[in-house]
Amino acid sequence: MARHWRGLTLGLGLLALLCAALPAAAESxxxxxxxxxxxxxxxxxxxxxxxxxxxxxxxxxxxxxxxxxxxxxxxxxxxxxxxxxxxxxxxxxxxxxxxxxxxxxxxxxxxxxxxxxxxxxxxxxxxxNGTRILTERQFGLAGLPALQGKRVGVIANSSTITVIRNTVPGAEIVPFADMNQAMAALEAGEVEGISNISIILRGLQRRASQPGRYVVLPRADYLNAxxxxxxxxxxxxxxxxxxxxxxxxxxxxxxxxxxxxxxxxxxxxxxxxxxxxxxxxxxxxxxxxxxxxxxx
Missing domain, CATH: 3.40.190.10 (Periplasmic binding protein-like II)
Known part of the structure; x- marks a missing residue:
């Protein structure tokens, strides 16, 4: 009987150790x-x-x-x-x-x-929505190939970086902290384009000092949905x-x-x-x- 209780005690001890080793269920x-x-x-x-x-x-x-x-x-x-x-x-x-x-x-x-x-x-x-590029009209009229080798501003650490690398591989990616800074760089001629979802670009274009100076590419589709x-x-x-x-x-x-x-x-x-x-x-x-x- 003593041997039986010693075995039961040992078994319970092992079970307790196993339970302690298991991670607690995360609280929803x-x-x-x-x-x-x-x-x-x-x-x-x-x-x-x-x-x-x-x-x-x-x-x-x-x-x-x-x-x-x-x-x-x-x-x-x-x-x-x-x-x-x-x-x-x-x-x-x-x-x-x-x-x-x-x-x-x-x-x-x-x-x-x-x-x-x-x-x-x-x-x-x-x-x-979908990713596009806002650019100067002179580049926009020539289409996406005109942005090969050009500077395109994006939000740092954003998924837009991957989209641009896949769709305009020759573009030089320039990171910014936010799109207002990117738009200021576009207006100052420091970059040739900026990229984000289309609706954000439309808002930036609308608030630009010369909205008609810019167009979005592609004109009738997205670089990426x-x-x-x-x-x-x-x-x-x-x-x-x-x-x-x-x-x-x-x-x-x-x-x-x-x-x-x-x-x-x-x-x-x-x-x-x-x-x-x-x-x-x-x-x-x-x-x-x-x-x-x-x-x-």
């Missing part, structure tokens, strides 16, 4: 927010009209309105008040801060890439499912130019918005496809 953002009452979201401040600061210094924009929509849905889901903290990030820190748990979500104009997906997860698409998404923590299925289901519900009716998502879109990109950029059929098809879930 949903559980943490329910426990702490705080949602931490990141966004950028110089990607107008997606995310920027208004005259009072508060974050505003299309992506910021989506963050507020997630916040409202979260309060309804948890049946309690939740404090929303919006924290400024840049093209690089938005990835690292979500990956290390400092942020629960980050929304601006993040493109989906496999390299990023290795350390974070993405929501469903929040906006569909860009489905943009919010950045979420890796391997947190309950939180990702909550964000995606909220997006699907927001997009209800978008194919008929109605519903919550369309209202937010019109606020920023409609005729009276910050930048007039009508929702085209290509974008609607993409958004309609991602919301084709059966709501059981």
């Amino acid at each position: 953002v949903l559980d943490r927010v329910s426990r702490t009452g705080v949602l931490k979201a990141g966004t950028r401040d110089l990607v107008r009209p997606f995310a920027f600061r208004d005259a009072s210094g508060q974050f505003t924009g299309f992506s910021v309105d989506l963050i507020h929509a997630f916040h409202r849905a979260l309060e309804q889901r948890l049946d309690r008040e939740i404090t929303l903290e919006i924290i400024q990030v840049d093209a690089q820190s938005r990835i690292s801060k979500v990956a290390d748990g400092s942020l629960d979500i980050s929304c601006d104009i993040a493109s989906k890439t496999w390299a990023r997906d290795a350390v974070i997860d993405f929501s469903l698409t929040i906006f569909f 860009e489905p943009m998404a919010c950045i979420l923590p890796q391997n947190d299925s309950p939180w990702r499912d909550f964000i995606d289901r909220t997006l699907v519900r927001l997009m209800k009716g978008v194919e008929e130019y109605r519903g919550p998502y369309f209202e937010i879109y019109q606020k920023w990109f409609g005729p009276d918005g910050d930048l007039h950029y009508p929702l085209n059929q290509e974008a609607i098809r993409h958004l309609t496809e991602i919301r084709s879930w059966i709501d059981e």
